[in-house]
Amino acid sequence: MKTDVLVIGAGAAGMAAAIAAAKKNLKVVIAERDEITGGILNQCIHNGFGLHYFREELTGPEYAERFREQLNRYADAIEVLTDCHVLRLNRDKTALLVSLKGVFELETKAVIYAAGARERPFGSLMIPGDRPSGIFTAGVAQRLMNIDNRKVGRRALIVGSGDIGMIMARRLTLEGIEVVGVVERLPYPGGLLRNVIQCLRDFNIPLYLSSTVVEVKGSERLEEVIVASVDEQFRPIPGTEKSFKVDTLVLSVGLIPQVEMLNSLVALDKRTRGIACSNTGxxxxxxxxxxxxxxxxxxxVDYVTREGERAGEYASRYVNGDRFSLGIPIVPGENVMLTFPNFYSGVDDLTLYLRCRKPMERALLKVGGFEKSFEDLTPSEMIVVKIPERKLANLDMVEVRLEEV
Amino acid sequence: MRIAVIGAGVVGSLIARELCRYDVEVLLIEKNLDVGWGVTKANSAILHAGYDDPVGSVRARFCSTGNEMYTELSRELDFEIKRTGSYVLAFDDREVPVLHRLLIQGEKNGVPDLSIHDRETILSREPRINPEVKMGLWAPTAGITEPWMVAIAAVENALENGLKLFLNEEVIDFEKQGNRIVGIVTKRRVHRVDVVINAAGLFADEIARLAGAEYVPLHPRKGQYILLDKKLGNVVKSVVFPTPTEKSKGILVLPTIDGGLLLGPTAEDLPADRKNDLTTTSEGVQAVKNSVLKLVPEIDFSLVVKTFAGLRPESPQKDFFIGKSEIVPNFVNAMAMRSPGLTAAPAIAKYIAEEVLQQQMGLSLTTKKGFKPTRKGIRRYAELSLEEWQRAVNENPSAGRMVCFCNEVTEAEIVEAIRRGARTLDGVKFRTRAMFGRCQGGFCMSKILKILERELKTDASQIVLKSPNSWIVDGKVRE
Structure with a gap:
């Protein structure tokens, strides 16, 4: 098989990338290892998607459906392969895939890798205690509840106040599972403020900040979880232990970019732990x-869609013969935890994503010749700014700084 | 004649399989929901060379012989072993004489090809090892395997040769006539038997006491482990030990069969009433971290996949306790199978069948016609050639549907594992390696639950992780 562009993954980024490339009249193959397109959007039945991109509020499945319709509209250009796993990507621009039809090789001119992230599993947290059933990552609990129609337990504690953690606290409560609390290691919530209000406060679910799980108990099914307060270095403080008698523990303790397939093919960024990219993707x-x-x-997801489209457009230009340099590095400076993209190619304006290192009341963002002031910043909310090309002229590197005002 | 083996760990399973060579009825009785789930499930998975066991000990008698038997056994039963070799490393001058003592002990025990390597040789073979190393004892016959897979393979083969397997049946009593046992009472039924072999692992002392036979008291020795991602699979190529102490072989660094990196174990002696204590502790995990950094100074602990604990049966004698009872004439013990129990198991199985039962107890066992010594493992499609895999998908499309992405396990493999006896999530995991990888089932657990539900024609709420009350999901969200 031959194609112009191979898109790996048909979640939000992959679908947008495939459609963008098809609009440039290229032949696209999109490989999705699940049985349907849409990725994690399919299990996110809550609303809040699309406010930026569509200027209306959609559920995850509705958001995915809009792009699925587009994939169908460009069916002449885009071949969608579901239940299809990419085994290998080779240096000679060939990929080895397997599906229900068998194992086959695909020759391509460019690849858009959009494999998403995986959840940090319970095992990697090295939490002491037993290894009972009843411990789920938030995404697994979400899939079991929303796709497989299964309750995950009767009484639950949530670890991690990231968005999925808070959304699952609400979801479990709505389905009659008692949620006794949400435990967060940081002194502030890990997710968006709107979720703290809509998912926790509105349902009277307590949020335990600066706290961590120190032990899980239960030889068969989970029976008890011990939580303790932590000091500034996140070390549990002896004597602060609290016991929660629960049969279910839901973990929302971070997402890890899925990069393993590209291990030896591309460079990674050590802060994001994802694939290092320029503003062209x-x-x-x-x-x-x-x-x-x-x-x-x-x-x-709105941001992800935009980035998918951008990668689709530039990959198309690449296939058509345009060449871009990776460009100058973009580096986090004062009070900045991470930035994306990792390089600025000098082509086009720069859409810059960043997270601050700590909560800040007022701050001035400085990037090259660009300045913008912000209020009430928190590391859990990404800052997005569009920086005109002319503000980044004649630089060797782009340092991103947040000055406290 | 009916011979019953109590305990389907690696020792009991291999004994049961060995007995299936003869014209007798063989019963294997296990209290867990699957085979290989006691001591066998969580240990260092090493085929020891045999230099570590005192000359004249029962351990020494069976270790190097068992080690050698694994080559043919793994071929017959189609499970994986890797002869990685092992190093015992000395980091200061006081430790060097210990290596020489082990070398001499090993040679007396019949361990082949032992040698002492200098620093340069060690570092050329294992460049990630702490450069402060002085000397190392190299044992090329040491290796690694998946212990539970040995038990699974042995039982599958034995079942094909007539074994009757009883899972989820805890032995609670014996019926006796005089000193002889005539019946084994489990929580479900009474098995009429002529001979009983006690391979009940950590609980073998309690079984022997119930039977009125000799035993050595057993207590659990806990070992905590850290398993790391496949990305670190090449940190060491061989099994790397520190210089041993009186108590144990120490905390080691070794590759796993499927390409990961295993660190551990601790050696924590627990009282006899904590034979089910599989908890990890922050102290234990920290002890593992601290110790291994002396062997390999750079290990990226951000790549931890999981921490877990196993228990091994220890006795005051620190030696196996194997043989026929003098009190109960039809009762045989295979207990106190501490390290190197896994390595010794095939040799012990043969010894019990040939010497104990036939020579010492005078049972006349005739060889069964048509015994089939071989078993085929579940095909791992991702390891086949592309042509073979394509042919398999043509016959069965589910061989092309990837379920576990981390370890590349297809739906066909999961269905086959269920056909061969997996009834639980762990049953699937330990047979196929699905859910064993870096995402720990994040992507595939819910899919596997549905496959189990479909294949077993049951409801997901009835499927458990590993034991009767380890349920995964409750009722439906919407009817």
Whole structure:
């Protein structure tokens, strides 16, 4: 098989990238390992998607459906392969795939990698205690509840106040599962403020800040979880232990960009742990573009869609003969935890995503010749700014700084 | 004649399989929901060379022989072993004589090809090892395997040769006539038997006491482990031990069969009433971290996949307790199978069948016609050639549907594992390696639950992780 562009993953980023490339009259193959397109959107039945991109509020499945319709509209250009797993990507621009039809090779001119992220599993947290059933990552609990129609337990504690954690606290409550609290290691909530209000406060679910799980108990099913307060270095403080008698523990403790398939092909960014990209979506390997949560963990699917489209457009230009350099590095400076993209190619304006390092009341963002002031910043909410090309002229590197005002 | 083996760990399973060579009825009785789920499920998975066991000990008698038997056994039963070799490393001058003592002990125990390597040789073979190393004892016959897979393979083969397997049946009593046992009472039924072999792992002392036979008291020795991502699979190529102490072989660094990296174990002696204590502790995990950094100074602990604990049966004698009872004439013990129990198991199985039962107890066992010594493992499609895989998908499309992405396990493999006896999530995991990888089932657990539900024609709420009350999901969200 031959194609112009191979898109790996048909979640928000992959679908947008495939459609963008098809609009440039290229032949696209999109490989999705699940049985349907849409990715994690399919299990996110809550609303709040699309406010930026569509200027209306949609559920995850509704948001996915809009792009699925587009995939169908461009069916002449886009071949959608579901239940199709990419086994390998080779240096000679071939990929080895497997599906219900068998194992086959695909020759492509460019790849857009949009494999998303995986959840940090319970095992990696090294929490002492037993290894009972009843411990789920938030995404697994969400899939079991929303796709497989299964209650995950009767009485639950949530660890991690990231968005999925808070959304699952509400979801479990709505389905009659008692949620006894949400535990957060940081001194502030890990997710969006709107979720703290809509998912926790509105349902009287307590949020335990600066706290962590120190032990899980239960030889068969989970029976008890011990939570303790932590000091500034996140070390549990002896004597602060609290016991929660629950049969279910739901973990929302972080997402890890899925990069393993590209291990030896592209460079990674050590802060995002994702694929290092320029503002064109191009990786360190010129024919491989990437977008979405495999590059950095985004707050909103709307951002992911935009980045997918951008990667689709530039990958198309690459296939048509345009060449871009990776460009100058973008580096986090004062009070900045991480930035995306990781390089600025000098082509086009720069849409810059960043997270501050600590909560800040007032701050001045400085990037090259660009300045903008912000209020009430928190690390859990991504800042997005569009910086005109002319403000970034004649730089060797782009330092991103947040000055406290 | 009916011979019953109590305990389907690696020792009991191999004994049961060995007995299936003869014209007798063989019963294997296990209290867990699957085979290989006691001591066998969580240990270092090493095929020891045999230099570590005192000359003249029962351990020494069976270790190097068992080690050698694994080559043919793994071929017959189609499970994986890797002869990685092992190093015992000395980091200061006081430790060097210990290596020489182990070398001499090993040679007396019949361990082949032992040698002492200098620093340069060690670092050329294992460049990630702490450069402060002085000397190392190299044992090329040491290796690694998946212990539970040995038990699974042995039982599958035995079942094909007539074994009767009883899972989820805890032995609670014996019926006796005089000193002889005539019946094994489990929570479900009474098994009429002529001979009983006690391979009940950590609980073998309690079984022997119930039977009125000799035993050595057993207590659990806990070992905590850290398993790391496949990305670190090449940190070491061989099994790397520190210089041993009186108590144990120490905390080690080794590759796993499927390409990961395993660190551990601690050696924590627990009282005899904590034989089910599989908890990890922050102290234990920290002890593992601290110790291994002396062997390999750079390990990226952000790549931890999981921490877990196993228990091994220890006795005051620190030696196996194997043989026929003098009190109960039809009762045989295979207990106190501490390290190197896994390595010794095939040799012990043969010894019990040939010497104990036939020579010492005078049972006349005739070889069964048509015994089939081989078993085929579940095909791992991702390891086949592309042509073979394509042919398999043509016959069965589910061989092309990837379910576990981390370890590349297809739906066909999961269905086959269920056909062969997996009834639980752990049953699937330990047979196929699905859910064993870096996402720990994040992507595939819910899919596997549905496959189990479909294949077993049951409801997901009835499916458990590993034991009768370890339910996964409750009722439906919407009817």
């Amino acid at each position: 191009q990786s360190s390997n010129e024919w491989i573009f990437a977008a979405g949560n495999c590059t950095a963990i985004f707050d909103l």
